[in-house]
Structure formats: C-alpha cells, structure tokens
Amino acid sequence: MQPVFLEKSTQTLIKESIPSEQICSNLSSFYSVFSDSTRLKILISLLTCEMCVNDLSKLLGINQTTLSHQLKILKSNGAVTTTRRNKYIFYKATNKFVNNIMINGVDFYLEKTKKIG
Numbered sequence: 001m002q003p004v005f006l007e008k009s010t011q012t013l014i015k016e017s018i019p020s021e022q023i024c025s026n027l028s029s030f031y032s033v034f035s036d037s038t039r040l041k042i043l044i045s046l047l048t049c050e051m052c053v054n055d056l057s058k059l060l061g062i063n064q065t066t067l068s069h070q071l072k073i074l075k076s077n078g079a080v081t082t083t084r085r086n087k088y089i090f091y092k093a094t095n096k097f098v099n100n101i102m103i104n105g106v107d108f109y110l111e112k113t114k115k116i117g
Contacts, residue, residue, distance in 0.1 A: 033077045034105065038062060039070050046080055047099050050092040 004011070019027070033039055041060050045051065053071070057064050071091055074080040079098050083090045093099065 030077050030079075033074055033079050034101065036070070036073075038066070039074060040102075042067070042070055042074065043079060043093055043098065043102060046091055046093040047102060050083070050090045052088045052090050054088075056091070 006014075018024075033043075038060075041062075042056060045056060045059060051059070053064055053067055056062070056071075057067050060067070062070075071080065075082065075091075079094055080091045081094055083092070
C-alpha cells in the first residue's frame with residue numbers, strides 16, 4: 001500500500017470540498033461552453049450588449065445556421081438568455097458570473113503568455 005502524506009484533517013477538507021458527481025458533471029458541461037472559439041466570440045459580443053441573430057451574424061461574419069446552433073448550446077448551458085421582440089429573438093449574456101469567467105480566462109491567458117514570452 002502506498003503511503004499517504006496528507007494529514008487526516010486535510011484529507012477530510014479535500015473530500016468535503018469536492019462537489020457531488022452531478023454537480024461536477026453539470027460544471028463540466030457549463031465549462032465546455034468556453035471551449036469553442038466561435039462561442040467565445042459570441043459571448044464576448046453579448047457581454048457588450050443584447051443582439052439578435054442578424055446583428056451577430058453580420059458583426060462576426062458567421063452564417064445564421066452556425067450562429068443559431070452555437071446560441072442554442074450557449075442557452076442550454078445557461079450562458080445566454082433570450083427576449084422576444086415581435087418576430088426577433090434577442091440574446092444577451094446571462095450575468096456577471098459569465099462576464100467574470102471571461103475576464104478571468106483572458107487574464108489567465110495573458111499572464112501565462114507573459115511568462116512564456
């Protein structure tokens with residue numbers, strides 16, 4: 001048997017800090033939203049202001065079919081919400097948590113590249 005160097009209190013703290021399998025699975029799905037560069041561009045745009053598919057398509061140069069598919073993924077994972085106005089659906093980033101994740105991700109990347117370069 002391999003020795004364990006952590007104190008029992010540290011082991012307990014770690015075990016109590018790990019969320020349930022269901023929460024970990026949901027978090028994994030949520031974080032997968034940030035693993036696609038197209039979705040990142042969409043999210044960054046929607047953090048600036050609410051937009052409809054037409055505006056996003058023209059702004060980002062993405063065809064509406066691809067855009068709609070990516071927006072569906074973002075919405076199903078809770079990263080964006082929608083509001084209907086007449087025949088148009090407007091999208092916006094959910095809240096400050098999505099904004100913070102994006103800011104922290106950019107900060108992490110810039111800090112990492114600064115150390116490398």
